[in-house]
Amino acid sequence: MRTIEWKNGVVLTIDQTRLPDSLVYVKLRNSRDIASAIKTMKIRGAPLIGAAAAYGLALTAYNSKVSSKREFMKEMEDTVQILKGTRPTGMNLFWAVARIMSEVRKRRDLRVDMLRDLVVKEAGKIADEDVEINRRIGEHGSKLVSNGDAILTHCNAGALATVDYGTALGVIRSTWEQGKRIKVIATETRPRLQGARLTAYELQAMGVPFTLITDNMVGYVMSRGLVSLVITGADRIVKDAVVNKIGTYSIAVLAHEHKVPFYAAAPLSTFDLTHEAVDVTIEERPPEEVTRFGSKMIAPRGTKALNPAFDITPIKYVTGIICEKGVYAPQQLQELL
Amino acid sequence: MRTIEWKNGVVLTIDQTRLPDSLVYVKLRNSRDIASAIKTMKIRGAPLIGAAAAYGLALTAYNSKVSSKREFMKEMEDTVQILKGTRPTGMNLFWAVARIMSEVRKRRDLRVDMLRDLVVKEAGKIADEDVEINRRIGEHGSKLVSNGDAILTHCNAGALATVDYGTALGVIRSTWEQGKRIKVIATETRPRLQGARLTAYELQAMGVPFTLITDNMVGYVMSRGLVSLVITGADRIVKDAVVNKIGTYSIAVLAHEHKVPFYAAAPLSTFDLTHEAVDVTIEERPPEEVTRFGSKMIAPRGTKALNPAFDITPIKYVTGIICEKGVYAPQQLQELL
Numbered sequence: 001m002r003t004i005e006w007k008n009g010v011v012l013t014i015d016q017t018r019l020p021d022s023l024v025y026v027k028l029r030n031s032r033d034i035a036s037a038i039k040t041m042k043i044r045g046a047p048l049i050g051a052a053a054a055y056g057l058a059l060t061a062y063n064s065k066v067s068s069k070r071e072f073m074k075e076m077e078d079t080v081q082i083l084k085g086t087r088p089t090g091m092n093l094f095w096a097v098a099r100i101m102s103e104v105r106k107r108r109d110l111r112v113d114m115l116r117d118l119v120v121k122e123a124g125k126i127a128d129e130d131v132e133i134n135r136r137i138g139e140h141g142s143k144l145v146s147n148g149d150a151i152l153t154h155c156n157a158g159a160l161a162t163v164d165y166g167t168a169l170g171v172i173r174s175t176w177e178q179g180k181r182i183k184v185i186a187t188e189t190r191p192r193l194q195g196a197r198l199t200a201y202e203l204q205a206m207g208v209p210f211t212l213i214t215d216n217m218v219g220y221v222m223s224r225g226l227v228s229l230v231i232t233g234a235d236r237i238v239k240d241a242v243v244n245k246i247g248t249y250s251i252a253v254l255a256h257e258h259k260v261p262f263y264a265a266a267p268l269s270t271f272d273l274t275h276e277a278v279d280v281t282i283e284e285r286p287p288e289e290v291t292r293f294g295s296k297m298i299a300p301r302g303t304k305a306l307n308p309a310f311d312i313t314p315i316k317y318v319t320g321i322i323c324e325k326g327v328y329a330p331q332q333l334q335e336l337l
Numbered sequence: 338m339r340t341i342e343w344k345n346g347v348v349l350t351i352d353q354t355r356l357p358d359s360l361v362y363v364k365l366r367n368s369r370d371i372a373s374a375i376k377t378m379k380i381r382g383a384p385l386i387g388a389a390a391a392y393g394l395a396l397t398a399y400n401s402k403v404s405s406k407r408e409f410m411k412e413m414e415d416t417v418q419i420l421k422g423t424r425p426t427g428m429n430l431f432w433a434v435a436r437i438m439s440e441v442r443k444r445r446d447l448r449v450d451m452l453r454d455l456v457v458k459e460a461g462k463i464a465d466e467d468v469e470i471n472r473r474i475g476e477h478g479s480k481l482v483s484n485g486d487a488i489l490t491h492c493n494a495g496a497l498a499t500v501d502y503g504t505a506l507g508v509i510r511s512t513w514e515q516g517k518r519i520k521v522i523a524t525e526t527r528p529r530l531q532g533a534r535l536t537a538y539e540l541q542a543m544g545v546p547f548t549l550i551t552d553n554m555v556g557y558v559m560s561r562g563l564v565s566l567v568i569t570g571a572d573r574i575v576k577d578a579v580v581n582k583i584g585t586y587s588i589a590v591l592a593h594e595h596k597v598p599f600y601a602a603a604p605l606s607t608f609d610l611t612h613e614a615v616d617v618t619i620e621e622r623p624p625e626e627v628t629r630f631g632s633k634m635i636a637p638r639g640t641k642a643l644n645p646a647f648d649i650t651p652i653k654y655v656t657g658i659i660c661e662k663g664v665y666a667p668q669q670l671q672e673l674l
Contacts, residue, residue: 020636020637021634187553188527188627188635188636189553190525190527190551190552190553191551193635196627196628196635196636196640197635197636200636200637200640201637204637204639204640210640210641211641211642211643212627212628212636212640212641212642212643213627213642213643214527214528214552214583214584214627215527215551215552215553216524216526216527216552216553216583216584216587216588217583217584217587217643217645217648218587219584219586219587219590219648220583220586220587220645220648221643223586223648223649246551246553246554246557247551247553247554247556249556249557249560250553250554250555250556250557250587250591251553253556253590253591253594254587254590254591256594257590257593257594290525290533290549290550290551291533291549293630293631294630294633296631297358298525298530298533298534299357299525299533299534299537299549300357300537300538300541302541303533303537303541303547303549304547304548304549305548305549305550306548306549306550306554306558308554308557311554311556311557311560312560
């Protein structure tokens with residue numbers, strides 16, 4: 001099944017905090033369930049969070065008991081606030097919420113029961129489109145990868161970060177399905193270990209040969225000539241920068257120094273080209289994610305830690321951006337506006 | 338007490354794999370105990386490994402029952418082989434063993450019982466000198482640090498990595514004792530977490546304010562202007578490079594890109610200036626250190642991982658090297674030969 005699915009007014013998704021130990025599906029019955037799953041990272045990955053937010057609005061609409069449009073719009077707006085309060089950095093959540101609310105506002109002439117259907121349908125469309133868009137990203141990106149290449153990827157930008165197929169891992173999937181012999185180097189991605197837990201899980205399922213490294217081995221593998229290109233996902237792409245999982249910026253600088261091409265793969269719903277890096281809020285997560293490993297304390301009691309969930313890579317370090325429309329040099333991004 | 342001590346034919350040391358949870362002292366009674374403690378990283382840190390190797394020879398000499406010099410030399414040579422087989426990258430082990438064996442060979446005129454005393458005494462001298470040398474490193478290095486500076490350090494180059502006082506943390510200790518207000522950013526240093534476990538432990542004991550980060554946050558903190566200078570230890574310094582804990586190279590490249598000065602602090606016993614980077618063997622440790630956390634698997638079963646314990650930083654990324662003779666630009670290293 002897909003990473004997230006709508007089944008008769010219930011949203012079914014994988015609890016990604018339990019992988020790779022257990023594949024556990026959870027049922028989310030209202031927008032608060034969705035918001036909580038996003039906050040606790042049961043649901044993570046910018047495109048998946050976008051689809052989940054759309055389904056959050058769909059759950060509110062589906063379960064709505066009100067008969068006036070004013071009350072319905074109030075319920076929708078309240079849900080928007082709840083969803084927007086989960087994680088501030090990724091663009092797709094804001095994009096999905098805006099898209100659905102714009103549809104609703106456009107069709108204010110409809111009866112409440114029809115508006116409810118419209119929201120549920122639009123959420124489904126967002127999810128369906130995500131899969132199709134990722135396939136196109138995969139196809140475009142696969143042209144950048146040659147037989148024998150070793151691709152370094154960071155965090156998880158796979159089927160688990162999207163509704164299905166993946167962005168960065170979608171490119172790897174598409175390349176692999178074309179029969180090119182490739183290898184992947186996956187960074188473990190502290191503190192939440194999405195690389196070790198999720199990317200390794202997906203690559204193993206695909207059958208792509210891969211090697212796991214700790215985040216501090218990136219310079220080492222590049223200096224040994226073990227990396228042909230880097231492909232990561234993105235949480236937000238602004239005019240002058242790619243915002244992605246903490247560690248991406250360090251990798252991009254190292255790639256630049258080693259003349260290794262650095263690509264970010266993301267759907268247009270991740271793009272926020274009217275803003276710049278200075279406008280972006282970087283989510284700061286609890287320091288305990290750093291000072292503990294699971295429930296076990298690793299640092300002495302009282303240790304202070306930083307925990308920015310994302311960092312900002314200026315476009316000077318970015319070779320290209322892979323989206324459903326093709327591969328763009330970062331200087332060409334304005335063409336997409 | 339010191340990190341390692343000789344007490345009537347027994348070597349007492351801290352089991353560093355148990356920190357910061359428990360401060361456990363272990364007794365090592367022969368050179369195989371020493372070798373095993375080095376291999377399993379109960380004892381770690383290049384200068385400490387050097388002192389431990391010296392004590393390994395001292396234990397063999399102290400416990401020797403043979404009466405002929407030939408047999409004594411055989412015992413010593415066998416111990417040398419055992420010790421040299423533990424960890425290949427750090428220089429100090431080879432330096433300490435060579436120093437003791439050179440002393441013994443110089444004094445072959447002595448009776449066996451006097452040779453035994455000589456070895457024990459020489460090992461003690463190596464340990465005593467290490468503390469004194471670190472204090473001098475601290476003094477020289479402290480001149481590089483200004484009031485208000487934030488120092489980023491990697492892994493643990495503290496009292497725990499030496500007999501006492503520390504190299505990189507010795508500089509921090511000396512600066513702090515002079516009353517300069519400084520802050521430290523410590524990288525956790527996967528896979529063995531010496532930063533989170535040991536450096537945090539030492540900084541907390543010193544009272545120096547510090548913040549723990551994951552290894553992939555180095556670019557982030559530098560891009561935000563949070564780092565004034567980097568000081569790390571070193572495991573081997575060759576003509577054209579500094580060999581140190583995996584991750585050091587990535588940090589040095591990032592420092593270079595952000596115009597942050599990068600220093601390595603190490604005693605002359607770490608220097609191997611007749612060799613170059615290409616001559617260095619990088620120890621590859623078990624992949625399980627990466628795929629597991631303690632006993633818990635973090636990656637899916639069957640995941641392959643790289644685990645080089647060290648990396649190589651070419652001197653073009655190194656601002657200076659702090660040793661007991663002063664601070665040297667890497668181009669000046671030949672003066673020390």
